[in-house]
Amino acid sequence: MSTRSTQSPARKQYLEFKQQYPDAILLYQVGDFFETFDSDAYIMARELQIVRTTRSYSKGKERVPLAGIPTHALENYVGKLVQRGYKIVICEQVSSEVPKGREVVDRVVTRILTAGTLSEPNLLPARQNNYLVAIASGRTQTALATVDVSTGEFMVTWFTNADLPVALEAELQRLAPVECLLVEGSQSDTYQFPSRTMTVTHCPAYFFNVDTAQARLCRHFGVQSLDAYGCAHDPQAIAAAGAIIAYVEKMNSALLSLLTSLYSYSTHSFMVLDAHTQRNLDLLQSARSGSVQGSLLGVLDRTITPMGARQVRRTITQPLLDLRELTLRHAGVEELYERAALRNRFTQCLQTLGDLERVAGRIRQGTAVRNEVLGLLEYLAVVPLLRDLMQSCESELLLTLADELDPCSGVSDLIESALVRPQEEMEEGDEGRLIRPGFHADLDELFASIRDSRRWMVSLEMRERERTGIKSLKVGFNKVFGYYIEVSNANLKLIPDNYMRKQTLVNAERFITPDLKEHEARILTAVEQIEELERSIYLDLLRQIALSYQQLMTTAGAIARVDVLLSFAEVSAHQRYVRPTLELGHRLEIVDGRHPVVEYVLDGDVFIPNATQMDAEGSERVLLLTGPNMAGKSTYLRQVALITLLAQIGCFVPARRACIGLVDRIFTRVGAEDDIAAGKSTFMVEMEETATILHHATSHSLIVLDEIGRGTSTYDGLAIARAVVEYLHTTVQARTLFATHYHELAALANEMPHMHVYTMAINEDDEQGIVFLHRVIAGSTGKSFGIHVARLAGMPLAIVQRAEAYLHQLETGTGSVRALLQSPSAALTVASESAPALQHVAEATGQYRMQNVAPTAVQLAGDGDRGSWQSEEARAVALVAARAGRAAALDSIDVNAITPLDALNLLSLLQEK
Incomplete structure (x- = not known):
C-alpha cells in the first residue's frame, strides 16, 4: 500500500476530501469527468453499469480502482444513485491551471445531495412531494417533523407513545418520505417504515438535543420563542424540527431560506x-x-398543474372532520360540476401554468435559471385571468381562494424589463445578452465598447487590404489563438514589417499587430467584465423577486386547491357522481352505490350498484355479509369505505344518493400476508390488525372486516369471529361491515338487535351453472361455492371432481371431517346415476363401514323428527346409529366437534333406539 509521501498531489487532495465525507460517494472532477475511487468505484460500476478500471496514483506499483462519468451526464447518473439511497458529494474544479506555489488545481465541494434534500427539478418527481422526516422519541411521546425543501413545507406533529406504532406508521404511509433522520445509536427496526426504499440516516445526538434545537429554530426564524409555531411546550417536536434544520444546513445551507415557517398539526384534526x-x-x-393505475388517486387525479397533483395526494389521505369546511368544498365542486363551460375556461388557464411552487423556491435559493424566471413571468400573466374567473363564481370557497391570488405585477414588470428571451432578436453587437439593454448603464457601456472594437476590426480588414495590396487578406477569430490577420503563402512577400507571425497553416500564415492585440485585449476584458456583471445583476434580480416569495407561495397554494376542486368536478361529471349529504349523526345511507375504482377500470361496462343502510344508533349497526367466493363481498366492503372517504375529502360520490354521518376513522382488515422479517404468521398479522381496530375504534368509526379468523382452525376462527362481532355490536357500537364464510354467525341476528344479515345473490342454473349476480340482498346463505371457484381458476378436473365427492359426503351426512382426514384414500364411487351415494362411509375411529347407504337413511339422519343437524359430525353419528347401532354411534362421537343442541338431539335419538 502506498504511503502518503509516495502519493500524487491529486490523490492526496482526493483523500483529504474523502476523509471529510466517509459515508458518501465522492464525485471528484478531473477535467471533463467526475471520477470515483476505491470502494466508491465499485459502487458506481455496480449501480450504474459502467466500466471500472485501475490507475496508478503513486510512485509505487499500487493501482487504485477507478470509475467515472462525463460531467455533462452528471445529473442523470446522480439521480439514479440518490434514488437508491446514496449520499453524493460533488467536488468540482474551480481552476483550469495549477495555481502558483501549488501542486494541484483548486477544487471545492459544491453540492451534497441526499434523497431528502434535493431541489434540482430534473431529480424530483414533478407530481408528488419529496419529503424528509425526522423522528424524535421521549419517555411519553414521539414527534415527527417533515420538510419538502423544494416547496418550503415544514411541519411537525407528535403522538403519545401509547398510540405510537399505529399513528406513526399511518403518518409515514401517508407522507411516503424518501429519507428519515434518526438519532445515532437508535435501531431502524424500532419503527414500522412503510417503504423499504426509504433512506434511513443516523445523525449526531446534538442534532436532536432539545435545548440546542430550540436555539437553532429561534435563530433560523429570528424569534425569541416558538410560541407562534404551536410547539413551544413539546420538547420532542422541537427536537425533531431542530434536527431537520441542522441536517439541511449541513447538506445545503442555501435551502434554509425556503423554510419560512413551521406548521404544527394534530393527526386527529383529520x-x-x-x-x-x-x-x-x-x-x-x-x-x-x-x-397509481388501479388506485383511488388514479381515478381522482385529473389535476393540470404539478402543485395540484401534489395537493390532491394530501387531500385524499387527509379527509376532513369539519362539517362547515366540507360543505364549502362540496359547494365549490358543485358549481364547477354544473358549469361545464366554466370548467373548460379554468382548464385553459391552468394548462399554461408550470410548477410555480418549486420555481419560486429555486428563485429564493438563488439557483433558478433564466428560462425558469421567464416561465414565472408567463405564470403570473395567467393569474389575473384566473382570479377574474373565480370572482365570477358564487361558491364561497372559490371567492376566498380568489382573494389569495396575487399577480405580483411588480415582479412581472421587473422580469420584463430585465431579461432578454433566448430567441429574441437583438441589434448587432447585443447577441447573446442575458440582461436587456437599458436596464444597467455600466453593462450597456461594456457592450458598446465591444461593438466599437468589432467595428474597428471590420474596418481594419479593409484598411490592411488597401495598405498591403493583398486582396485576399482577412481578419478572423479563433477561440484558441484569438484575433488574427490571415495571408496566403503566395502573398507573404507583401506583408508589412509590423506583422508578427502567430500561426502557420498549410496554405497561409496568421499574424497579429500591436493595434490588433490592443483591441483584442479590450474585447476579451469587456467580455469577462460582462459575464461577471451580468451574473451579479442576475443574482440581484433573483433576490428582488424573492422578496415576493410569500405572495408567490400563497398564490401557488390557492391555485393548487382550485386545481383539485376542478379535478373533483371533472371526475364527478364524467363518472356520474352525486353530491352527498353530510351530517353529524351515525347514519350511512347509500342508494345504488358503486366502487369508484372498479367502475373506472371497467370503462363503460356495467357495474352492478348496491345499497347500504346503516345507523350506529338504529337497528342496523352491524351488517353481516355472507355469500360465495367471487360474488363481490370484498368489492362491496371497500366500496362503502371509499364512498365515505370521498364524501369527506369534498368530492362527489358514485351513487344515486348518499347521506353520511361524519366518520372519525375508517378501519379495514381485508386480506393479510405474513411478515417473515418480524417472525409473524398470516394469522398473527390478522389478529394484530383486528386488535388495533378494537382498541382504537369509536362509535363514530366505520369498520370494515373481511374474513376474521380464517387463518386458524374452524372452531377457533368461528369463536374469535363471534366474539369480535359481539364486542363491536355491544361495546364499540360503531358502524361495522363484517364479511364472513362462517355462515353460523347469521344466527346472531336473533340475539343482537342492531345486527342485520345480508348475502350476495347468485343464480343456480342447470345449463349455466352458478351465476354471480353481484347484488347484496337480505338473508344468509349456507354455501360458499368454493369448488365452483376452483373450477373457474383452472384447477385440474380430477381434483375438482374428487372435491365435489368429498363435499357431497360431508353435506349429506355420510361422513365426518375426521373420517375424511383419517381415511383419505377411501375410494369414492357413484352408486347410481340418479341417486349418487358414497360407497364407503367411515366414522371417526375407522372401525365401521356402511355399504350403499340409501337415501332414506340420509334423510332419517339429517331430516328426521329431530330436525336438521347443525354440524356434519352429528349427522354422521346419526347415520352410524341408523346402520350400526347405539354402541358404534357412541364410540364415534367427537364431543369437541358437535354443538350442544346436536348433542341433546343425538342423546334423544339414541334413547329412542
Missing part, C-alpha cells in the same frame, strides 16, 4: 386512516401492481 387502511383501500397506489 379522519384517521391507519397504514393498513391506506393500503387496503388502494388510496395512492394499487396494492397489487404498486402503480
Whole structure:
C-alpha cells in the first residue's frame, strides 16, 4: 500500500476530501469527468453499469480502482444513485491551471445531495412531494417533523407513545418520505417504515438535543420563542424540527431560506386512516401492481398543474372532520360540476401554468435559471385571468381562494424589463445578452465598447487590404489563438514589417499587430467584465423577486386547491357522481352505490350498484355479509369505505344518493400476508390488525372486516369471529361491515338487535351453472361455492371432481371431517346415476363401514323428527346409529366437534333406539 509521501498531489487532495465525507460517494472532477475511487468505484460500476478500471496514483506499483462519468451526464447518473439511497458529494474544479506555489488545481465541494434534500427539478418527481422526516422519541411521546425543501413545507406533529406504532406508521404511509433522520445509536427496526426504499440516516445526538434545537429554530426564524409555531411546550417536536434544520444546513445551507415557517398539526384534526387502511383501500397506489393505475388517486387525479397533483395526494389521505369546511368544498365542486363551460375556461388557464411552487423556491435559493424566471413571468400573466374567473363564481370557497391570488405585477414588470428571451432578436453587437439593454448603464457601456472594437476590426480588414495590396487578406477569430490577420503563402512577400507571425497553416500564415492585440485585449476584458456583471445583476434580480416569495407561495397554494376542486368536478361529471349529504349523526345511507375504482377500470361496462343502510344508533349497526367466493363481498366492503372517504375529502360520490354521518376513522382488515422479517404468521398479522381496530375504534368509526379468523382452525376462527362481532355490536357500537364464510354467525341476528344479515345473490342454473349476480340482498346463505371457484381458476378436473365427492359426503351426512382426514384414500364411487351415494362411509375411529347407504337413511339422519343437524359430525353419528347401532354411534362421537343442541338431539335419538 502506498504511503502518503509516495502519493500524487491529486490523490492526496482526493483523500483529504474523502476523509471529510466517509459515508458518501465522492464525485471528484478531473477535467471533463467526475471520477470515483476505491470502494466508491465499485459502487458506481455496480449501480450504474459502467466500466471500472485501475490507475496508478503513486510512485509505487499500487493501482487504485477507478470509475467515472462525463460531467455533462452528471445529473442523470446522480439521480439514479440518490434514488437508491446514496449520499453524493460533488467536488468540482474551480481552476483550469495549477495555481502558483501549488501542486494541484483548486477544487471545492459544491453540492451534497441526499434523497431528502434535493431541489434540482430534473431529480424530483414533478407530481408528488419529496419529503424528509425526522423522528424524535421521549419517555411519553414521539414527534415527527417533515420538510419538502423544494416547496418550503415544514411541519411537525407528535403522538403519545401509547398510540405510537399505529399513528406513526399511518403518518409515514401517508407522507411516503424518501429519507428519515434518526438519532445515532437508535435501531431502524424500532419503527414500522412503510417503504423499504426509504433512506434511513443516523445523525449526531446534538442534532436532536432539545435545548440546542430550540436555539437553532429561534435563530433560523429570528424569534425569541416558538410560541407562534404551536410547539413551544413539546420538547420532542422541537427536537425533531431542530434536527431537520441542522441536517439541511449541513447538506445545503442555501435551502434554509425556503423554510419560512413551521406548521404544527394534530393527526386527529383529520379522519384517521391507519397504514393498513391506506393500503387496503388502494388510496395512492394499487396494492397489487404498486402503480397509481388501479388506485383511488388514479381515478381522482385529473389535476393540470404539478402543485395540484401534489395537493390532491394530501387531500385524499387527509379527509376532513369539519362539517362547515366540507360543505364549502362540496359547494365549490358543485358549481364547477354544473358549469361545464366554466370548467373548460379554468382548464385553459391552468394548462399554461408550470410548477410555480418549486420555481419560486429555486428563485429564493438563488439557483433558478433564466428560462425558469421567464416561465414565472408567463405564470403570473395567467393569474389575473384566473382570479377574474373565480370572482365570477358564487361558491364561497372559490371567492376566498380568489382573494389569495396575487399577480405580483411588480415582479412581472421587473422580469420584463430585465431579461432578454433566448430567441429574441437583438441589434448587432447585443447577441447573446442575458440582461436587456437599458436596464444597467455600466453593462450597456461594456457592450458598446465591444461593438466599437468589432467595428474597428471590420474596418481594419479593409484598411490592411488597401495598405498591403493583398486582396485576399482577412481578419478572423479563433477561440484558441484569438484575433488574427490571415495571408496566403503566395502573398507573404507583401506583408508589412509590423506583422508578427502567430500561426502557420498549410496554405497561409496568421499574424497579429500591436493595434490588433490592443483591441483584442479590450474585447476579451469587456467580455469577462460582462459575464461577471451580468451574473451579479442576475443574482440581484433573483433576490428582488424573492422578496415576493410569500405572495408567490400563497398564490401557488390557492391555485393548487382550485386545481383539485376542478379535478373533483371533472371526475364527478364524467363518472356520474352525486353530491352527498353530510351530517353529524351515525347514519350511512347509500342508494345504488358503486366502487369508484372498479367502475373506472371497467370503462363503460356495467357495474352492478348496491345499497347500504346503516345507523350506529338504529337497528342496523352491524351488517353481516355472507355469500360465495367471487360474488363481490370484498368489492362491496371497500366500496362503502371509499364512498365515505370521498364524501369527506369534498368530492362527489358514485351513487344515486348518499347521506353520511361524519366518520372519525375508517378501519379495514381485508386480506393479510405474513411478515417473515418480524417472525409473524398470516394469522398473527390478522389478529394484530383486528386488535388495533378494537382498541382504537369509536362509535363514530366505520369498520370494515373481511374474513376474521380464517387463518386458524374452524372452531377457533368461528369463536374469535363471534366474539369480535359481539364486542363491536355491544361495546364499540360503531358502524361495522363484517364479511364472513362462517355462515353460523347469521344466527346472531336473533340475539343482537342492531345486527342485520345480508348475502350476495347468485343464480343456480342447470345449463349455466352458478351465476354471480353481484347484488347484496337480505338473508344468509349456507354455501360458499368454493369448488365452483376452483373450477373457474383452472384447477385440474380430477381434483375438482374428487372435491365435489368429498363435499357431497360431508353435506349429506355420510361422513365426518375426521373420517375424511383419517381415511383419505377411501375410494369414492357413484352408486347410481340418479341417486349418487358414497360407497364407503367411515366414522371417526375407522372401525365401521356402511355399504350403499340409501337415501332414506340420509334423510332419517339429517331430516328426521329431530330436525336438521347443525354440524356434519352429528349427522354422521346419526347415520352410524341408523346402520350400526347405539354402541358404534357412541364410540364415534367427537364431543369437541358437535354443538350442544346436536348433542341433546343425538342423546334423544339414541334413547329412542
